[in-house]
Amino acid sequence: xxxxxxxxxxxxxxxxxxxxxxxxxxxxxxxxxxxxxxxxxxxxxxxxxxxxxxxxxxxxxxxxxxxxxxxxxxxxxxxxxxxxxxxxxxxxxxxxxxxxxxxxxxxxxxxxxxxxxxxxxxxxxxxxxxxxxxxxxxxxxxxxxxxxxxxxxxxxxxxxxxxxxxxxxxxxxxxxxxxxxxxxxxxxxxxxxxxxxxxxxxxxxxxxxxxxxxxxxxxxxxxxxxxxxxxxxxxxxxxxxxxxxxxxxxxxxxxxxxxxxxxxxxxxxxxxxxxxxxxxxxxxxxxxxxxxxxxxxxxxxxxxxxxxxxxxxxxxxxxxxxxxxxxxxxxxxxxxxxxxxxxxxxxxxxxxxxxx
Amino acid sequence: xxxxxxxxxxxxxxxxxxxxxxxxxxxxxxxxxxxxxxxxxxxxxxxxxxxxxxxxxxxxxxxxxxxxxxxxxxxxxxxxxxxxxxxxxxxxxxxxxxxxxxxxxxxxxxxxxxxxxxxxxxxxxxxxxxxxxxxxxxxxxxxxxxxxxxxxxxxxxxxxxxxxxxxxxxxxxxxxxxxxxxxxxxxxxxxxxxxxxxxxxxxxxxxxxxxxxxxxxxxxxxxxxxxxxxxxxxxxxxxxxxxxxxxxxxxxxxxxxxxxxxxxxxxxxxxxxxxxxxxxxxxxxxxxxxxxxxxxxxxxxxxxxxxxxxxxxxxxxxxxxxxxxxxxxxxxxxxxxxxxxxxxxxxxxxxxxxxx
Numbered sequence: 001x002x003x004x005x006x007x008x009x010x011x012x013x014x015x016x017x018x019x020x021x022x023x024x025x026x027x028x029x030x031x032x033x034x035x036x037x038x039x040x041x042x043x044x045x046x047x048x049x050x051x052x053x054x055x056x057x058x059x060x061x062x063x064x065x066x067x068x069x070x071x072x073x074x075x076x077x078x079x080x081x082x083x084x085x086x087x088x089x090x091x092x093x094x095x096x097x098x099x100x101x102x103x104x105x106x107x108x109x110x111x112x113x114x115x116x117x118x119x120x121x122x123x124x125x126x127x128x129x130x131x132x133x134x135x136x137x138x139x140x141x142x143x144x145x146x147x148x149x150x151x152x153x154x155x156x157x158x159x160x161x162x163x164x165x166x167x168x169x170x171x172x173x174x175x176x177x178x179x180x181x182x183x184x185x186x187x188x189x190x191x192x193x194x195x196x197x198x199x200x201x202x203x204x205x206x207x208x209x210x211x212x213x214x215x216x217x218x219x220x221x222x223x224x225x226x227x228x229x230x231x232x233x234x235x236x237x238x239x240x241x242x243x244x245x246x247x248x249x250x251x252x253x254x255x256x257x258x259x260x261x262x263x264x265x266x267x268x269x270x271x272x273x274x275x276x277x278x279x280x281x282x283x284x285x286x287x288x289x290x291x292x293x294x295x296x297x298x299x300x301x302x303x304x305x306x307x308x309x310x311x312x313x314x315x316x317x318x319x320x321x322x323x324x325x326x327x328x329x330x331x332x333x334x335x336x337x338x339x340x341x342x343x344x345x346x347x348x349x350x351x352x353x354x355x356x
Numbered sequence: 357x358x359x360x361x362x363x364x365x366x367x368x369x370x371x372x373x374x375x376x377x378x379x380x381x382x383x384x385x386x387x388x389x390x391x392x393x394x395x396x397x398x399x400x401x402x403x404x405x406x407x408x409x410x411x412x413x414x415x416x417x418x419x420x421x422x423x424x425x426x427x428x429x430x431x432x433x434x435x436x437x438x439x440x441x442x443x444x445x446x447x448x449x450x451x452x453x454x455x456x457x458x459x460x461x462x463x464x465x466x467x468x469x470x471x472x473x474x475x476x477x478x479x480x481x482x483x484x485x486x487x488x489x490x491x492x493x494x495x496x497x498x499x500x501x502x503x504x505x506x507x508x509x510x511x512x513x514x515x516x517x518x519x520x521x522x523x524x525x526x527x528x529x530x531x532x533x534x535x536x537x538x539x540x541x542x543x544x545x546x547x548x549x550x551x552x553x554x555x556x557x558x559x560x561x562x563x564x565x566x567x568x569x570x571x572x573x574x575x576x577x578x579x580x581x582x583x584x585x586x587x588x589x590x591x592x593x594x595x596x597x598x599x600x601x602x603x604x605x606x607x608x609x610x611x612x613x614x615x616x617x618x619x620x621x622x623x624x625x626x627x628x629x630x631x632x633x634x635x636x637x638x639x640x641x642x643x644x645x646x647x648x649x650x651x652x653x654x655x656x657x658x659x660x661x662x663x664x665x666x667x668x669x670x671x672x673x674x675x676x677x678x679x680x681x682x683x684x685x686x687x688x689x690x691x692x693x694x695x696x697x698x699x700x701x702x703x704x705x706x707x708x709x710x711x712x
Contacts, residue, residue, distance in 0.1 A: 005390040009397040012592060020384045020392050027380040028373075034361040034671075036376045038551040038597065039691075041365040041674060074430035074553065078574050078588040113572040190589055195394040197430065197553045197591035216469040218434045232434040233546060235553035236368060237593060241394065315390075318397060335395075 006340040009318035010148050010293060011170065012190040014335040018252060019244045037240050042233045051229055054239055057246040058200065061256055062172075062179050067205040069225035072198050072239050076188045077103065077169050080199060081110035084165055084184065086219050087211045089139040091115040096138040096162070099123040100154075101147030102324055107167060108142070125150050127288040138162050139210075140183060146171035148191075149322040151295030151329065152288040157181060163207065171292050172200070173249060174334055175260040183207045189238060191292070192334045193245045197238035249334065259334060266332045266341040267291040273345040278356040279303055280328070280348060297327040303355060314347055362696040365674035366504050366649060367526065368546040370691040374608060375600045393596050398589045407585055410595055413602040414556065417612055418528075418535050423561040425581035428554050428595050432544045433459065433525050436555060437466035440521055440540065442575050443567045445495040447471040452494040452518070455479040456510075457503030458680055463523060464498070481506050483644040494518050495566075496539060502527035504547075505678040507651030507685065508644040513537060519563065527648050528556070529605060530690055531616040539563045545594060547648070548690045549601045553594035605690065615690060622688045622697040623647040629701040634712040635659055636684070636704060653683040659711060670703055 007014035030037040033046055040046050055070045064070065073079070084107075089095050094117045097108035102125075112118045121141060122129035134141050140163040146153040148170045157164070163183030172187035179185065184207050190196040203221045217223045223231050229239075253259050271289060274282045274296050282289070282296045298304050307328075311319050321327040330344060363370035386393040389402055396402050411426045420426065429435070440463075445451050450473045453464035458481075468474045477497060478485035490497050496519040502509040504526045514520070519539030528543035535541065540563050546552040559577045573579045579587050585595075609615050627645060630638045630652050638645070638652045654660050663684075667675050677683040686700060 007391060007395060009395070009400065012395055012397055012589065015392060015395045017384075020394065023394075024380055024383040027383065028376045035363060035673075036371060038376065038379075039363060039365070039368055039371045041368055042552065043679075044365065044674070074432065074591070075435065075574075076430065076588045079431065079435075082572050082574055110572055110574065113570075188589065195593055196398065196589045197594055214469075216438050216466055218431075218438055218466065232432045233368065233544065233552045235430070235591065235594070237551055238553055238591070317391075318400070323399075 005315040005317050006343055007317050008330040008332070008336065008340070008344070010322065010329060010331045011333070012196050013318075013331055013333045015195065015241075015245070016248050016252070016335045019241075019248050019335075022244055023241065038237055040236070042230055042236060047236055048230070050236070050240055050243060051234065054243040054246065055229075057243065057250070061246060061249065062202070064179055064202060065204060069203040069208065069221065071201040071203065071221065071224045072229040072234050072242075073201055073224060074197065074199065074235050076196075076199055077167055077186065078106070078110075080167070080186045080201065081107045082114060083219055083221070084140075084142065085111040085114050085116050086215060087221055088163070088165070088184070088207070089116055090212060092117055094119060094135055094138040096121040096134050096141045098129065098132055098141065098143045098158070099125075100128060100144055100150075100152060101125055102149035102322065103167065103169070104142075104144035104147060107144065111142075126152070126283065127285050128152050128154055132158055134160060134162060136161070140165045143167070146290050146292050148293045148331070149325055151282070151284050151290045151293045153290035153292065155287060163210070170333075173256060173259070174263050174292060176256055189242050191331075194242040195238055197235045198242060200242070245334075253334075262338060263291045263332065263334070266336065266338055267294065269338075269341050269345050270294050270330060270332065273348050277348060277352050279352050292332055294330045294332060295321060295325070295327060296329075306355075307351060310351065311347065314343075316344055316347060361671040361673050362699055363673050364686040364688070364692065364696070364700070366678065366685060366687045367689070368552050369674075369687055369689045371551065371597075371601070372604050372608070372691045375597075375604050375691075378600055379597065394593055396592070398586055398592060403592055404586070406592070406596055406599060407590065410599040410602065411585075413599065413606070417602060417605065418558070420535055420558060421560060425559040425564065425577065427557040427559065427577065427580045428585040428590050428598075429557055429580060430553065430555065430591050432552075432555055433523055433542065434462070434466075436523070436542045436557065437463045438470060439575055439577070440498065441467040441470050441472050442571060443577055444519070444521070444540070444563070445472055446568060448473055450475060450491055450494040452477040452490050452497045454485065454488055454497065454499045454514070455481075456484060456500055456506075456508060457481055458505035458678065459523065459525070460498075460500035460503060463500065467498075482508070482639065483641050484508050484510055488514055490516060490518060492517070496521045499523070502646050502648050504649045504687070505681055507638070507640050507646045507649045509646035509648065511643060519566070526689075529612060529615070530619050530648060532612055545598050547687075550598040551594055553591045554598060556598070601690075609690075618694060619647045619688065619690070622692065622694055623650065625694075625697050625701050626650050626686060626688065629704050633704060633708050635708050648688055650686045650688065651677060651681070651683060652685075662711075663707060666707065667703065670699075672700055672703060
């Protein structure tokens with residue numbers, strides 16, 4: 001399949017061509033069943049085995065402990081923003097949040113809407129805070145490991161004396177992370193590991209022991225853990241796409257180390273191009289720059305419309321910044337190839353030569 | 357595409373072959389975008405237009421009012437079981453439920469877990485109650501229009517002096533219904549109108565006015581209505597499958613009247629076969645029988661293993677009853693063809709001749 005466009009959408013974002021071809025080829029006959037994966041009961045063995053395999057592959061790639069619960073849920077990060085405080089704290093409990101961007105702020109707003117005593121342990125939407133003020137009696141510290149809107153990322157995870165909860169929606173499996181340090185990790189799939197409709201939640205054993213009693217069962221992580229993500233019908237197709245992505249990451253890319261090295265190379269190339277540009281600049285300091293979302297601005301706002309038009313004509317999609325920020329953003333998730341970034345960097349350098 | 361199996365799964369269940377072929381054919385290039393529908397931003401025009409078109413088609417087919425909000429949410433019926441009491445009642449408020457089966461009971465359990473004063477207005481898992489005892493001060497009456505596990509269906513919707521809320525998960529768009537009578541309707545897609553991962557919720561204007569204040573925004577129907585089902589990333593692919601199913605229903609089947617007539621014919625054939633059988637019987641009285649889920653039992657339990665084995669060999673899938681009930685069940689959702697039901701009826705009649 002020849003693809004003429006370069007997809008830099010911030011999410012849902014690019015999937016590898018080979019993964020799309022596999023999904024297409026299996027669509028009307030899922031592995032010899034004579035059925036599509038779209039029409040198989042969630043209680044039938046092909047779907048039960050899909051859930052088991054996908055969980056096992058995630059465990060292997062993330063280096064999870066044997067007693068970590070791995071859940072495939074619906075509702076995106078937004079449902080986790082409410083489920084986390086519901087599970088890990090009582091209404092007036094202290095909970096701490098690092099406010100490092102648009103989505104990190106949404107998470108703490110949700111905790112506030114549930115009556116939690118929210119403390120902002122650090123706030124900076126332009127860079128990752130160098131230190132956090134974490135309360136000793138707080139139930140947990142919540143961070144967003146990568147901030148898609150403002151283009152910052154925790155390059156080194158913060159030290160936390162309290163349970164550390166992480167929204168990894170936009171960088172899960174993009175780099176090697178010591179997952180053993182986290183009390184809870186979650187990520188919706190549509191950026192680095194799949195398509196919209198499923199959210200991966202990892203709940204270690206000791207965190208399960210913190211869960212509040214008397215929650216409605218649907219909100220209680222233990223309900224889904226006990227049922228193997230099959231308490232109610234899971235989003236089967238979206239889980240299937242996650243499995244395809246994990247297979248691609250292991251078998252075609254060559255594993256997480258190779259993926260991280262490639263992601264570093266992609267980001268370095270684009271940041272170098274921007275730092276050398278006279279017409280564009282990236283406002284994020286280097287120790288906070290995201291490997292996944294590169295934000296940049298035009299020095300002269302008058303150049304913006306012509307850049308946008310020429311980029312579209314060159315097949316460069318999704319370069320508009322988030323509506324809350326404006327400017328530009330290129331998202332370099334796992335499936336975005338080095339060749340895509342080379343085309344974008346070449347385009348920016350050429351634009352500089354022609355208009356600079 | 358030749359399909360050698362007959363899919364009677366209770367859900368996720370059969371999709372039409374032509375719908376699967378369309379999804380396959382469009383998978384790597386969604387309508388000339390050069391992208392898959394799996395990798396397009398939910399803020400980009402192809403997805404915004406998909407949401408608008410699908411909503412419009414649902415409005416037309418269901419005969420909805422112009423100010424009814426039509427939402428595409430995640431979380432299945434199970435999330436609606438908690439969102440409905442959260443939106444339409446305060447913690448100690450009176451709410452009434454008709455307990456007509458496995459899922460109807462789950463819905464009322466969820467309301468109880470939220471501290472609502474739940475009253476069972478009628479309880480019968482073997483037939484539809486002939487009358488309900490509805491409290492005058494109750495916030496709403498909740499019914500499940502079709503009971504998948506026990507094979508009963510509200511053939512005539514109950515009279516209700518209070519707002520009527522309906523779980524239509526297993527019979528939405530299988531028959532003509534006066535949707536104007538309902539204060540809220542919801543259905544996850546994986547039975548009659550799509551695949552797992554999206555739930556359609558219809559919230560009329562006057563019901564929006566009943567919604568509690570100070571709900572966390574994610575749980576408030578008005579949040580999703582104001583954002584056109586794009587408050588957070590919607591389950592794009594599952595919505596796309598709904599659109600394909602609505603197109604199939606309108607263009608290939610010929611609309612809802614034709615669909616209902618076909619569903620009546622399918623169910624009548626299977627019930628007639630069972631009523632004529634010496635080896636099997638359907639325990640549901642005729643005025644409560646479901647057009648969607650036909651449950652039946654073997655008169656002699658010793659016949660069960662051989663029936664199951666021969667059915668599997670004949671490519672008849674998904675005939676096992678729900679694990680809470682046992683026995684047999686054939687689900688005849690919209691996509692199940694008359695030819696599938698003819699094969700099943702023929703198989704049962706032949707089994708009768710050979711073993712009866």
